[in-house]
Amino acid sequence: MSSQISHAAVVTGASTGIGEATVRALCTAGWTVFAVARRADRLSALAAETGAIAVPADVTDDDQVANLLATVQAGGGIDTLINIAGGARGADYLGAAKNEDWDFMLRVNVIGTMKLTRAFLPMLRAHGEGTVLNLTSTAALASYEGGSGYNAAKAAQRAMTQALRLEEVENNIRVIEVLPGLVHTEEFALRRLGGDAAAAQAVYRGVEKPLLASDVAEVIGYAVNLPHHVNLDEIVVRPVAQAANHKLLRKDS
Numbered sequence: 393m394s395s396q397i398s399h400a401a402v403v404t405g406a407s408t409g410i411g412e413a414t415v416r417a418l419c420t421a422g423w424t425v426f427a428v429a430r431r432a433d434r435l436s437a438l439a440a441e442t443g444a445i446a447v448p449a450d451v452t453d454d455d456q457v458a459n460l461l462a463t464v465q466a467g468g469g470i471d472t473l474i475n476i477a478g479g480a481r482g483a484d485y486l487g488a489a490k491n492e493d494w495d496f497m498l499r500v501n502v503i504g505t506m507k508l509t510r511a512f513l514p515m516l517r518a519h520g521e522g523t524v525l526n527l528t529s530t531a532a533l534a535s536y537e538g539g540s541g542y543n544a545a546k547a548a549q550r551a552m553t554q555a556l557r558l559e560e561v562e563n564n565i566r567v568i569e570v571l572p573g574l575v576h577t578e579e580f581a582l583r584r585l586g587g588d589a590a591a592a593q594a595v596y597r598g599v600e601k602p603l604l605a606s607d608v609a610e611v612i613g614y615a616v617n618l619p620h621h622v623n624l625d626e627i628v629v630r631p632v633a634q635a636a637n638h639k640l641l642r643k644d645s
Contacts, residue, residue, distance in 0.1 A: 400424040401616070402464060404451050404508060405476035406444070407434040409577035410527060413609035414474060415444050421613060426464050429477070451477050451504035461511045472523040472616050473512045475505045478549075480531075480584040483538040497545040505549055509556065517563040521620040524560075525568040525612060526553045530628060532571060534637040542584075557625065566623045568615050573630030574640065576602040598642030603631045 401418055405411030407429035415427045419442040427435055427444040428451065435446035447463050449456040464470055478501040482493035509524055516522025531539055532546035550569060557567035576596050585591045596602050608629060615624045633641040 400426075400468065400470040401472035401474055402426045402428060402460070402470050402508070402512065403474045403476060404428045404504070405478065405527075406438065407431040409476075409580060410572070410575065410605045410608045410612075411476040412438060413605035414476060414612050416442055417606070417609040417613040418616075419443050421617065424468070424470075426460075426467065426470065428460060451475075451508050452499050454507065457507050457511050461515075464512075465515070469515055469519070470512070471516065471519045471521060472525070473508060473516065474525045474527075474612065474616070475508055476527045477504055477508075478527065478545075479580065480539075480542040480545075482541060483585065484541075485538055486540040489541060494541045494544075497541050498548070501545040502548045502552065506552065513560070513565075516565055517560075521564060521566075523566040523568065523616055523620070524553075524556060525570065525616055526550075527608075527612070528553065528569055528571050530571050530573045530630065530637055533628070536637060564620075566620060568624055569626040570608065570612055570615065571626060571628045572603060572608050573628070573634045573637065574599065574602050575605060575608055577605050599631065599633050599640065600643055601631055601633065603629065 401423055403411055403415050403425055406415045406427035415425050415438060418425050425444040426447050427438055428447050428449050429435055430450050432448040435448055438444060439446040445467060447460050449460045481496045482490055484490060505526060526549060528550045529546040531543050532550040535543040553567060553569045611627060611629050
């Protein structure tokens with residue numbers, strides 16, 4: 393069975409940013425990739441370009457997760473699950489927190505990761521050399537003003553990842569966590585700040601070389617392409633300009 397489904401992955405959040413870049417990186421490396429996101433049009437374009445298999449799905453919806461699992465089973469299965477779907481909404485202080493922002497962040501980052509992982513664990517266990525990689529954030533390591541909801545969601549996702557590693561070691565499942573710092577992507581800051589393009593650009597102002605989605609995808613590809621007995625438990629990746637969450641060098645400041 394291992395030889396039949398090795399080098400095959402589900403990648404969520406595949407319609408944009410780090411998820412899209414990860415699909416590109418793995419397809420280039422010869423993997424079979426099931427690219428998962430809600431936006432079917434963007435997935436179709438990505439699939440046409442890369443050879444990935446587009447599977448439109450909302451990772452928080454039980455029926456859609458079940459359909460995704462059935463599609464992957466029919467397509468030969470996977471040995472690697474890469475949970476990238478997530479994101480931040482809002483930059484309010486806790487005293488002004490919006491229910492809908494917190495609901496989104498906890499539902500997608502935490503509940504979505506749980507539902508995908510729960511669904512695919514039997515397949516990964518049966519493979520014998522399964523891998524789960526969760527993309528969290530340095531927001532899980534250090535809280536900051538205006539980040540309480542995202543800090544909470546990513547800290548919960550990190551805790552879940554650590555527990556999973558302990559729970560599944562006897563099933564030879566490798567569990568990897570990648571924690572990016574500042575990454576300049578097309579949509580992350582824009583969506584977080586309610587579509588305010590000027591505010592989103594200000595997040596990266598003066599940072600000459602922030603991380604790009606392709607940088608993080610390269611790290612993810614490296615981690616999952618290592619021999620299975622090598623586990624990079626957690627990888628913190630920041631641009632050189634970001635010495636810590638609170639220490640970001642801006643050339644114009």
